Amino acid sequence: MGKLDGRVAIVTGGGRGIGVEYAKVLATEGAKVAVTDIVDTETTVNIIKQAGGEAVGIHCDVTDVDNINAMVAETLDTYGKIDILVNNAALFADLNQGSFLDIDEAEWDRVMQINTRGVFSCTKAVVPEMKKNGYGKIVNIASGTVFKGTPMLLHYVSSKGAQVAFTRALAREVGDDGITVNCIAPGLTMSEKVIGDPQWDAVKDGNTATRAIKREQMPEDLIGTLVFFSSSDSDFITGQTLVVDGGSAMH
Numbered sequence: 184m185g186k187l188d189g190r191v192a193i194v195t196g197g198g199r200g201i202g203v204e205y206a207k208v209l210a211t212e213g214a215k216v217a218v219t220d221i222v223d224t225e226t227t228v229n230i231i232k233q234a235g236g237e238a239v240g241i242h243c244d245v246t247d248v249d250n251i252n253a254m255v256a257e258t259l260d261t262y263g264k265i266d267i268l269v270n271n272a273a274l275f276a277d278l279n280q281g282s283f284l285d286i287d288e289a290e291w292d293r294v295m296q297i298n299t300r301g302v303f304s305c306t307k308a309v310v311p312e313m314k315k316n317g318y319g320k321i322v323n324i325a326s327g328t329v330f331k332g333t334p335m336l337l338h339y340v341s342s343k344g345a346q347v348a349f350t351r352a353l354a355r356e357v358g359d360d361g362i363t364v365n366c367i368a369p370g371l372t373m374s375e376k377v378i379g380d381p382q383w384d385a386v387k388d389g390n391t392a393t394r395a396i397k398r399e400q401m402p403e404d405l406i407g408t409l410v411f412f413s414s415s416d417s418d419f420i421t422g423q424t425l426v427v428d429g430g431s432a433m434h
C-alpha cells in the first residue's frame with residue numbers, strides 16, 4: 184500500500200529535472216499524477232506508466248492563467264479531484280549567474296512572473312477544489328540560497344525567498360479548510376540541466392564543502408521530504424520550510 188493511494192497530484196515543471204523525480208515518487212506512492220510543463224511531459228508520463236503508475240501529461244505555462252485553468256479542468260476531468268499541488272516550475276537552470284547590476288528589468292520581471300506569480304496563480308486555481316474536499320497538500324519549492332544569501336542570482340534568490348513567505352501566510356488562510364502548505368528548500372542539486380553546466384561546475388565543490396554531509400545532492404535526496412509533505416504524515420504541520428541540503432544552511 185502506498186502513502187498516497189487514492190490521491191490526485193499536480194506537479195508543475197514535471198517534464199524535466201527534479202520535477203520528473205517528484206512526479207515519479209508521487210505515482211510510486213499511489214497517486215494519480217498530472218505532469219504539467221511547457222516542455223514535453225511524455226517521457227515522464229511513460230516512465231510512470233511503465234512502472235505501473237497512473238499519469239497524464241498536460242501542457243501548462245504557469246504564467247498563463249487560461250492555461251492553468253485549462254490544466255486544472257483537464258485534471259478534474261481525468262481524475263475527478265485534486266489533493267496535492269507541487270509548485271515546482273521555475274526559471275532556474277536556464278538563468279545565468281552574475282552581478283545584480285547586470286540583471287535587466289525584463290529578466291527580473293520574467294523570474295518573478297514564473298517563480299512567484301506562477302505559484303500564486305496555480306495555487307489560486309487549485310485551492311477551491313481542495314476546499315470542496317476539505318483536504319489538500321500544497322508543496323512549494325524554495326531554495327537553500329534564501330538562507331545562505333547566495334550572491335549572483337539576486338532575482339532568483341529573491342523569488343525563492345517569496346516562497347517561504349507565501350507558504351507561511353497562505354497556511355494561515357487555508358488551515359481551517361484542511362489544507363496544509365509547506366515548502367522544501369533544496370541545496371544545489373545535480374538535476375538534468377545543472378549536471379555539466381560550467382557555471383554550476385565552478386561552484387559545486389565549494390558548495391559541497393559547506394555541508395555537514397559532504398557529497399553532491401541528487402534529485403532523489405528530495406523525494407522523501409516531498410512524500411512527507413504530500414501525505415497525511417504531515418497533516419498537523421503547515422507553514423513550514425524544510426531545508427534539504429545535507430546540512431549546509433541551518434535555520
Ligand SMILES: NC(=O)c1ccc[n+]([C@@H]2O[C@H](COP(=O)([O-])OP(=O)(O)OC[C@H]3O[C@@H](n4cnc5c(N)ncnc54)[C@H](O)[C@@H]3O)[C@@H](O)[C@H]2O)c1
Pocket residue numbers: 195196197198199200201202219220221222243244245246270271272273274275276277297324325326327368369370371372373374375376377
Ligand atoms: N537544481 C537545484 O540546484 C535547485 C536548488 C534549489 C531549488 N531548486 C528548485 O527546484 C525546482 C526544479 O529545479 P531543476 O533543477 O529541475 O530546474 P529546471 O530549470 O531544470 O526545471 C524547471 C522546470 O520548470 C519548467 N518551467 C519553466 N518555466 C515554466 C513555465 N513558465 N511554466 C511551466 N513550467 C515552466 C521547466 O520547463 C522545467 O521543467 C525549481 O523550482 C528550482 O528553483 C533547484
